[in-house]
Amino acid sequence: MRKNDQFQIEITGMTDNGEGVGRAEGMAVFVPYTIVGETVRIHIVKVLKNYAVGKLIEIIKPSPHRVKAECPNFYQCGGCQLWHMDYAEELLYKERKVADCLKRIGGIEQPISPIIGADERKYYRNKSQFPVTSDGIGMYAGRSHRLIPIDHCMIQSNITEGIISTVRYWIAAYGLIPYDEKKNCGQLRHLYIRETDEGIMVCLVVTDCKIPNLDCLVSLLRENNPQICSVLLNINPHKTNVILGKETMTVWGKEELKDHLGDVVFSISPLSFYQVNKQQMQKLYDKAGEYAALCGKEVVWDVYCGIGTIGQYLAKHCRQVVGIEIIEAAVKNARENAKQNKLNNTEYYCGAAEKIAPQIIAKGNRPDVVILDPPRKGCDKVLLDTVITVNPQKIVYISCKPSTLARDLKYLNARGYTAEEITPVDMFPATTHVETVVKLVRNKQKYPVQ
Ligand code: SAH
Numbered sequence: 465m466r467k468n469d470q471f472q473i474e475i476t477g478m479t480d481n482g483e484g485v486g487r488a489e490g491m492a493v494f495v496p497y498t499i500v501g502e503t504v505r506i507h508i509v510k511v512l513k514n515y516a517v518g519k520l521i522e523i524i525k526p527s528p529h530r531v532k533a534e535c536p537n538f539y540q541c542g543g544c545q546l547w548h549m550d551y552a553e554e555l556l557y558k559e560r561k562v563a564d565c566l567k568r569i570g571g572i573e574q575p576i577s578p579i580i581g582a583d584e585r586k587y588y589r590n591k592s593q594f595p596v597t598s599d600g601i602g603m604y605a606g607r608s609h610r611l612i613p614i615d616h617c618m619i620q621s622n623i624t625e626g627i628i629s630t631v632r633y634w635i636a637a638y639g640l641i642p643y644d645e646k647k648n649c650g651q652l653r654h655l656y657i658r659e660t661d662e663g664i665m666v667c668l669v670v671t672d673c674k675i676p677n678l679d680c681l682v683s684l685l686r687e688n689n690p691q692i693c694s695v696l697l698n699i700n701p702h703k704t705n706v707i708l709g710k711e712t713m714t715v716w717g718k719e720e721l722k723d724h725l726g727d728v729v730f731s732i733s734p735l736s737f738y739q740v741n742k743q744q745m746q747k748l749y750d751k752a753g754e755y756a757a758l759c760g761k762e763v764v765w766d767v768y769c770g771i772g773t774i775g776q777y778l779a780k781h782c783r784q785v786v787g788i789e790i791i792e793a794a795v796k797n798a799r800e801n802a803k804q805n806k807l808n809n810t811e812y813y814c815g816a817a818e819k820i821a822p823q824i825i826a827k828g829n830r831p832d833v834v835i836l837d838p839p840r841k842g843c844d845k846v847l848l849d850t851v852i853t854v855n856p857q858k859i860v861y862i863s864c865k866p867s868t869l870a871r872d873l874k875y876l877n878a879r880g881y882t883a884e885e886i887t888p889v890d891m892f893p894a895t896t897h898v899e900t901v902v903k904l905v906r907n908k909q910k911y912p913v914q
Contacts, residue, residue, distance in 0.1 A: 465489050465516055469508045472524060475500055478557055480565075480867070482545030482896040486518075493518045496606075497539070497548050499527035529553035534586070535618040535894075542606030544619060544894040555579050555890060558898040562866045562888045570870030572877070576886040580747050585893040588741045590659045592620045593669075593707050594628065596635070596642045596652045601628050609645065619894055621659050623689060627666055630688045631655055631681070638677040648703045651675060656698065656708070660723035660732065663693030667734055671701050673713055682716045694718045696734055708735060720797070725749070728776050728805050736794035737770040744891045748862065748899060749777045751887055752835060755860045755903035758782045762832035765824075765856075767817045767847065772798030772810065774835055774862075779807045786829060787812040788820045818846040830854050836861045842868030845875070852879050859904040864891075869900055880907050 465488065473486035475498045484498030488506075492515040495506050503525035506518030523530070533539070533547035546554045559579045566572040582588065594601050600613035616625050635642070635652065643650035654669035666685055668675070675697065682695050694717030700709030712719070712734050720731045723738070725746060732738045739745035752774060756764065758781035766775030769787035771794050779785045779802075787810065789795050795814040802810040813820045817838075834856045836843055842865065851859065859881055863869035873883050881904040891899040 465491055465508060465511050467508055467511055470505065470521070471508070471518070472503065472505050473518075475502045475504060478560070480561060480896065482557070483517075488516070488518075491516055495520055496545075498523075499529055499549050499553060501525075501527045502530070527553070537603070537612060537614055537617075540605060540612045541603045541614065542608070542612075543603045543617065545606075545896045546894050547618070551581070551585050551893070554585075554893070555581050557896075558888055558890060561896070562886070562898060562900050565866035565870045566873065566883075566886070568870070569867055570874040570877070572870065572873055572883055572886075574883065574886070576888065579888040579890055579898075580744070580751065582741070582744055582890050582893050584743065586618050587620065587622050588743065588893060589620045590742055591738070591740045592617070592624050592655075592657045594624075594655045594657075596631075596655055598642050598644065601632055601635075601655055619892075620657075623659060623664060623691065624657055626688050627657055627664075627685065627692075628655065630684050631666075631668075634677070634681045634684055638680065640675070640677075643671060645703070653700060654707050656734070658721060658732070658734070658738075659691075660721040662722040664689065664691045665694045665696060665718075665721050665734065666692060667696040667698050667712070669698045669700050669707060669709070671699070673697055673699055678715050692717070693721070698734065710735075725773070725777060728801075730771055730773060730776075730801050731797050731804065732771055733793040733797055735791060736797050737791070739773070739891065741891050744889055744899075745773075748889045748891065748901060749774055751889065751901050752860050752862060753778050753781070755885060755901065756782075756833050756835065756858065758833065763830060765821075765831040765834045765851075766837075767821070767834060767851075768837045768839070769798060769812070770794050770837075772801050772812065774837065775810060776801055776805055776807060779805075779810055782833075783809060785810045786824060786831070788817045788824075789814060790816050816844070818844040818850070821847055821850040825850065825854055831856045833858045833860065835859075836872075838863070838868075840865040840868065842872050848872065848875055848879075852876070852881075855906065857906055861902040861904060863900045863902070864897065866898065866900060869902070873902065873904070876904055881905065882907050 471488040475484035477485040483494040505522035510517040599611040602614035643653040656667040766787040775785035885903040
């Protein structure tokens, strides 16, 4: 096979990144924007050792699930991957992705429960981070840092549109200089927006704090949208792909926003993690609560707790919540949130879970239930080993990456914890990302209680 060859192929599978997979001349070919069951004509754009990449040139037999992409930027922007299929097909793709990963990497063959889909596929995100470059404000194209200017994003809250155009106007009117990552110079790097039920935070990620005409920006933003309740600067002077720097300054308004979930309230500082899809977050936490099945007596560890959300959502159903989180601002929020929620059965520790958990055990604390909600890279082995030594009855694992979940489940499985129930949750419609919640129980036969 060579570059520029053309083939007619059938799409028989999908990659984890949402490309269709077919075969030509015995070789796997990945073709973006195709769907299982389609017959397509492709043009080979790249040939690698184990697979090739094809460009779709003609759909000969379309899938009944093919739809006209609702997003006008879909074929340029790298933000979403699945607008060319209907939502039922997207959910099926995500279920298969979780099941395949668990089987292939984790050796777990048991059936998974149906995915919890979203009521809204559009405008669900409460947090956006748009890069700012000399090409404008927008999103990067897939697998690159080429900016695609965006006016209207189909998955961001629709308040972002007005904010983007105001910031764009302000940049042009006052001659602000966007950051150039190749030359490592310029002032503005990202436009970071977060929306809660209290209001909207607009944060400019900048290389240094000496940004002129910020008062004009504040006036323009507030005129444009009265829901805006804070304008902040986040300082990130480093040559890095990490979006946010460590320091944040308030230009106007509040530094923290509040958000309500059921009868609990959370203050969220700009550097703290908060789930991006509120409707799905509640469904996820409810499923985690169902799996934890608390009766009121348990000590629950909320490991990777962020601002304390899951633990505080469940705190009134257990004896004690012990939270561990590495970001200081988030731990501060978690402690304040416990006070606001009038909870006196919570305790928070700041540091890497793998370092802190053994210290908590040394103090004599033993969990009955452990909730694990790690970042994409999954749990540190030391943390898993530590959890195993204290023998909790149950582990509820919430994962945002099926492959690292599969690796960690395999590890736990070999050490006495069986995945009893597995439910994917669609936290990120139109993208290939999928959240999964798993109930693990201690296998009494193999590891008797000590
Ligand atoms: N459970 C929270 C946050 C989940 S995101 C929620 O649902 O909102 C994962 C969290 O793990 C982030 O807040 C991140 O800062 C934290 N984190 C990452 N690595 C960590 C580590 N080694 N130890 C403790 N926390 C960590």
